[in-house]
């Protein structure tokens with residue numbers, strides 16, 4: 001199966017933009033804020049909340065970070081104006097983490113002020129392992145400065161994550177727990193599916209024990225089962241389930257019908273093409289999922 005995944009990922013740059021667009025369409029709200037507003041309001045009407053993500057990461061000029069920050073202010077204003085049940089997720093590299101860390105902090109602080117005035121929560125996405133320390137340090141420093149409406153993401157695939165949960169426990173952080181999408185070396189990350197699953201469950205238990213609010217972000221049926229088994233304890237700490245737009249849509253509907261809070265991650269923006277291509281190439285496993293999903297749509301009953 002890995003061969004199939006790698007073959008799909010390698011073929012992507014020669015695939016015409018229009019086809020990448022069709023492949024990416026179920027997973028991205030569209031190019032504009034209007035697209036995101038429409039998709040979020042449809043999700044809300046179906047009993048799901050949303051996280052809005054402005055596409056853009058690893059910028060090379062400070063002006064690009066300012067453009068992304070401005071897009072977040074527009075998204076926050078739209079969420080308030082439309083009364084949407086939505087929060088936002090930001091990527092620190094899109095706000096200039098690698099170009100100018102001070103600018104990144106200043107732009108994020110402004111986004112947090114705006115969001116807090118509108119009572120909207122902000123989550124800092126977790127990117128590849130070159131950003132983990134800086135992300136957790138910035139998170140701690142923001143919380144110590146009194147910013148409470150902000151949360152982080154921890155990746156079960158990283159060997160360090162249980163230690164990070166312990167180190168952060170004094171802050172009782174709001175954590176989105178996911179497997180981790182980036183391909184990382186075995187020195188720092190678990191590689192086998194079953195080991196990552198076990199780590200996920202151990203991290204989930206550690207977060208609940210530390211009294212943290214947890215957003216369980218997975219489409220993995222086995223992990224969903226482990227999560228549902230823990231609902232009484234999760235309810236006490238505060239929990240929600242999270243999925244990506246367009247992924248396991250029917251399962252998401254079933255979870256909502258069963259009464260679980262479900263939040264859908266809604267990416268939008270002009271950079272949809274670059275984003276789709278990079279995500280698919282960075283992790284051939286994702287390219288494989290998408291290609292199989294496409295085949296499923298094209299060949300009903302497959």
Ligand SMILES: Cc1cc2nc3c(=O)[nH]c(=O)nc-3n(C[C@H](O)[C@H](O)[C@H](O)COP(=O)(O)OP(=O)(O)OC[C@H]3O[C@@H](n4cnc5c(N)ncnc54)[C@H](O)[C@@H]3O)c2cc1C
Nearest residue numbers: 125126153178179180181217218219220242243244265289
């Ligand atoms: C709301 C949310 C936010 C996330 N934020 C981050 C983050 O900040 N940092 C980070 O590193 N990672 C993030 N991720 C990604 C996460 O780390 C995983 O890479 C991703 O969720 C796939 O792992 P899984 O647990 O769903 O299990 P998998 O075993 O990978 O997936 C289970 C099944 O779900 C389906 N599936 C999963 N992903 C896709 C896809 N992209 N397209 C089509 N089908 C798919 C397939 O049917 C697959 O068999 C996020 C995920 C979610 C749901």
